[in-house]
Amino acid sequence: xxxxxxxxxxxxxxWTGYLVLEGxxxxxxxxxxxxxxxxxxxxxxxxxxxxxxRRRTLLTTIGPHWDGNEVWLITAVGAxxxxxxxxxxxxxxxxxxxLLLLLVVLILRNMGLEYRHKRTDTTWVRRWDLTIIxxxxxxxxxxxxxxxxxxxxxxxxxxxxGTTKYTEFDGSVLSLLTPVALLGGLTxxxxxxxxxxxxxALKTAGPLRSEASALGQRVGPVxxxxxxxxxVALGISRGMAASWVVSGVAVVALLAAIAANARGxxxxxxxxxxxTIGLTVVSYFLMLFPNAINGRGxxxxxxxxxxxxxxxxxxxxxxxxxxxxxIMLGYTVWSYWxxxxxxxxxxxxxxxxxxx
Amino acid sequence: xxxxxxxxxxxxxxxxxxxxxxPITIGLSAIVAWYHSRxxxxxxxxxxxxxxxxxxxxxxxxxxxxxxxxxxxxxxxMNWSSYSRFVGDIFGAPLALEALLAFFLESTFLGLWxxxxxxxxxxLHAACMWIVHIGTVxxxxxxxxxxxxxxxxxxxxINPQTGRAEMSDFIAVLTNEVQLVAFxxxxxxxxxxxxxxxxGVGLHKLRKVTRDAKGDDVADRRMYRHATRLGAVVTLVAGxxxxxxxxxxGKVMTDVQPMKMAAAEALYETPPEGECAPFSALTIAxxxxxxxxxxIEIPCLLSFLGTGTWDGQVQGMVExxxxxxxxxxxGELTQADTYIPPIAVTYxxxxxxxxxxxxxxxxxxxVLFATRKxxxxxxxxxxxxxxxxxxxxxxxxSFGWIFTEVxxxxxxxxxxxxxxxAVSPSVGATDVWISMGxxxxxxxxxxxxxxxxxxxYIRRGAEPFEEPRLVEDDEPLQFAY
Numbered sequence: 001x002x003x004x005x006x007x008x009x010x011x012x013x014x015w016t017g018y019l020v021l022e023g024x025x026x027x028x029x030x031x032x033x034x035x036x037x038x039x040x041x042x043x044x045x046x047x048x049x050x051x052x053x054r055r056r057t058l059l060t061t062i063g064p065h066w067d068g069n070e071v072w073l074i075t076a077v078g079a080x081x082x083x084x085x086x087x088x089x090x091x092x093x094x095x096x097x098x099l100l101l102l103l104v105v106l107i108l109r110n111m112g113l114e115y116r117h118k119r120t121d122t123t124w125v126r127r128w129d130l131t132i133i134x135x136x137x138x139x140x141x142x143x144x145x146x147x148x149x150x151x152x153x154x155x156x157x158x159x160x161x162g163t164t165k166y167t168e169f170d171g172s173v174l175s176l177l178t179p180v181a182l183l184g185g186l187t188x189x190x191x192x193x194x195x196x197x198x199x200x201a202l203k204t205a206g207p208l209r210s211e212a213s214a215l216g217q218r219v220g221p222v223x224x225x226x227x228x229x230x231x232v233a234l235g236i237s238r239g240m241a242a243s244w245v246v247s248g249v250a251v252v253a254l255l256a257a258i259a260a261n262a263r264g265x266x267x268x269x270x271x272x273x274x275x276t277i278g279l280t281v282v283s284y285f286l287m288l289f290p291n292a293i294n295g296r297g298x299x300x301x302x303x304x305x306x307x308x309x310x311x312x313x314x315x316x317x318x319x320x321x322x323x324x325x326x327i328m329l330g331y332t333v334w335s336y337w338x339x340x341x342x343x344x345x346x347x348x349x350x351x352x353x354x355x356x
Numbered sequence: 357x358x359x360x361x362x363x364x365x366x367x368x369x370x371x372x373x374x375x376x377x378x379p380i381t382i383g384l385s386a387i388v389a390w391y392h393s394r395x396x397x398x399x400x401x402x403x404x405x406x407x408x409x410x411x412x413x414x415x416x417x418x419x420x421x422x423x424x425x426x427x428x429x430x431x432x433x434m435n436w437s438s439y440s441r442f443v444g445d446i447f448g449a450p451l452a453l454e455a456l457l458a459f460f461l462e463s464t465f466l467g468l469w470x471x472x473x474x475x476x477x478x479x480l481h482a483a484c485m486w487i488v489h490i491g492t493v494x495x496x497x498x499x500x501x502x503x504x505x506x507x508x509x510x511x512x513x514i515n516p517q518t519g520r521a522e523m524s525d526f527i528a529v530l531t532n533e534v535q536l537v538a539f540x541x542x543x544x545x546x547x548x549x550x551x552x553x554x555x556g557v558g559l560h561k562l563r564k565v566t567r568d569a570k571g572d573d574v575a576d577r578r579m580y581r582h583a584t585r586l587g588a589v590v591t592l593v594a595g596x597x598x599x600x601x602x603x604x605x606g607k608v609m610t611d612v613q614p615m616k617m618a619a620a621e622a623l624y625e626t627p628p629e630g631e632c633a634p635f636s637a638l639t640i641a642x643x644x645x646x647x648x649x650x651x652i653e654i655p656c657l658l659s660f661l662g663t664g665t666w667d668g669q670v671q672g673m674v675e676x677x678x679x680x681x682x683x684x685x686x687g688e689l690t691q692a693d694t695y696i697p698p699i700a701v702t703y704x705x706x707x708x709x710x711x712x713x714x715x716x717x718x719x720x721x722x723v724l725f726a727t728r729k730x731x732x733x734x735x736x737x738x739x740x741x742x743x744x745x746x747x748x749x750x751x752x753x754s755f756g757w758i759f760t761e762v763x764x765x766x767x768x769x770x771x772x773x774x775x776x777x778a779v780s781p782s783v784g785a786t787d788v789w790i791s792m793g794x795x796x797x798x799x800x801x802x803x804x805x806x807x808x809x810x811x812x813y814i815r816r817g818a819e820p821f822e823e824p825r826l827v828e829d830d831e832p833l834q835f836a837y
Contacts, residue, residue, distance in 0.1 A: 078448065078455040082452040
């Protein structure tokens with residue numbers, strides 16, 4: 001059970017890494033039409049220079065990082081495949097259509113981030129802006145729905161294939177759209193929005209910084225109300241002492257983040273929302289344990305024990321993780337350190353297609 | 357179509373599409389890194405201009421390679437959940453390691469390279485692109501190890517309690533004999549793609565600047581000539597490596613997947629004792645029946661390709677089919693109507709793969725000859741070659757993959773699990789219809805966008821030289837989105 005537990009904890013770490021890191025770049029994407037200005041119009045007669053420079057500044061704050069942030073998701077899913085193949089198989093085939101939607105919006109969002117600046121004509125730029133915005137809203141929403149479903153419980157059934165029994169999803173796409181799951185999606189989206197506002201306040205200078213901070217003040221309380229509602233709703237059906245404590249700390253961290261933002265302590269505000277997202281993931285995983293997927297009602301659970309790989313595979317994966325994770329964290333930190341400076345609209349070079 | 361058919365089509369479409377971008381990413385990153393490093397060594401401005409120019413083409417391409425890769429990772433669970441359950445213990449590990457070791461490297465250091473102009477000391481900056489390249493190669497290693505397991509499962513045992521394949525020796529999985537020949541084959545082929553792209557783009561630009569020669573075009577001409585010839589050399593050398601590794605691969609394949617080799621030649625009957633097997637370069641009809649008509653036939657070549665000796669024994673499909681029936685027909689996961697793969701697909705893709713590779717090598721050799729001294733081939737018929745040579749290398753890779761994946765049917769894991777038992781039991785045909793439709797439309801649209809963008813950037817060519825320098829706090833960045 002030890003190795004299984006280790007990998008369960010590591011998956012919690014990977015999801016935390018993913019949602020804390022990509023969470024802020026989702027937030028930046030969502031705020032493009034708000035802090036950047038210009039709204040959602042796909043067609044404007046000409047690129048408004050002020051809007052364009054602000055949007056470029058916002059995107060540049062996440063430019064060097066968003067791609068690496070997304071690898072946390074790829075690693076989380078890959079690690080699930082390696083450490084808990086039945087979890088991977090049941091989750092991905094069971095939540096087929098939501099995951100298809102996730103893939104599509106991630107593809108369009110990534111292409112937007114990569115291609116937006118490759119040409120300067122208005123239609124091109126604005127259309128990719130739309131894919132960035134839509135992707136930044138929908139991706140955390142779908143991830144929230146998926147993760148909440150795992151905890152809240154799915155209709156499941158036991159299958160017998162040959163001599164082996166396994167637990168399989170037994171429902172339709174409609175059984176994924178429960179009020180709690182949808183609340184999970186909405187909460188994660190608004191949390192990312194707040195997190196992104198705190199990130200922009202931390203990473204920019206000038207008007208963008210103060211506007212982001214002010215916007216954080218407005219959405220922070222909404223995020224707090226949603227988070228409390230979600231964690232209470234999940235806690236009532238799945239909670240135990242430890243998860244209630246962690247959920248409580250997550251909410252306190254969010255309140256502290258809001259307070260820090262109000263006092264202009266942007267680093268602490270960002271740390272606070274990071275902690276909230278991380279602790280919410282921890283609380284989810286506590287409510288999941290010792291299962292990989294909770295069964296809804298009388299449905300059987302998919303236990304970690306039943307979902308796990310053989311001890312040898314888990315041992316190999318553990319060693320690989322022990323050796324390579326510090327290296328990966330090292331250069332990731334270096335990359336953030338390299339691009340640590342605040343950006344302002346004055347830092348934006350003239351629009352040019354001359355650099356890769 | 358049923359779920360199985362649909363899932364197979366979806367896998368084929370998304371995989372072949374993904375693999376249009378992968379070899380360009382592998383090959384081009386090395387050439388960009390090389391140009392960038394050369395600039396630091398020689399201070400030759402043209403080398404920096406080329407590094408940036410090719411770097412732009414690289415990033416345009418990388419974006420699509422990456423996003424289509426995520427689909428691949430999800431697809432095993434979404435469409436092939438029975439497969440994932442059966443071999444996840446072995447197959448998942450290389451995938452997770454690919455993400456941990458390769459994807460983080462690629463994406464982080466590409467971010468550092470793109471945004472690092474003026475922020476990172478120049479040697480370190482050039483090293484970033486080399487690290488990206490190392491990441492792409494590592495990624496190829498792990499995914500090919502996973503694929504090689506499907507072709508030739510090693511390092512595992514079937515656990516009767518769990519009814520699944522479980523890892524017994526990870527080193528064996530990473531050093532699978534199929535992997536040891538497939539990896540060099542794919543990597544050299546990818547360098548060939550990178551070389552052919554640089555050669556094609558270089559030659560196109562070289563002809564263009566020569567045609568509308570203006571005062572300051574001497575430097576441009578020298579620059580594009582250099583790229584053309586560099587690309588041609590890479591294509592030729594990599595092509596040679598690819599031929600050698602492909603030959604080795606043929607021998608391993610004959611050894612571990614004799615059915616695939618027999619299908620590659622549409623060899624039905626095992627040649628009688630003491631007689632060698634011929635290789636046909638062209639066949640008309642007969643690929644579904646028992647009596648193929650070979651138009652061009654090279655005696656004994658198949659024996660040589662398969663075994664390394666001119667009189668080596670190559671088994672025919674009929675004999676193998678009987679063997680496999682006796683061995684596998686009773687197993688729940690190993691039953692199949694026939695153990696012979698679709699012959700026409702394997703037969704033709706095998707030849708198209710080789711033909712495309714040799715064509716690109718021939719063009720490269722000719723380009724080296726035609727651009728010797730200061731010559732520029734200006735004939736009108738040269739223009740199509742600048743597109744066809746890179747295209748041939750990219751498509752050659754696709755033909756190769758189609759051959760290798762269709763050639764192992766009906767198996768998803770050779771000898772252990774057939775493809776039809778691998779599909780997700782809980783996923784309905786409607787779901788797969790939707791996803792296949794969505795991916796096909798989306799991929800099609802993105803292809804149009806990417807090609808337009810690439811052509812756009814190629815047309816504009818390399819930007820004028822600009823001395824990179826470290827950016828001070830209060831001045832504009834050298835690069836921002």
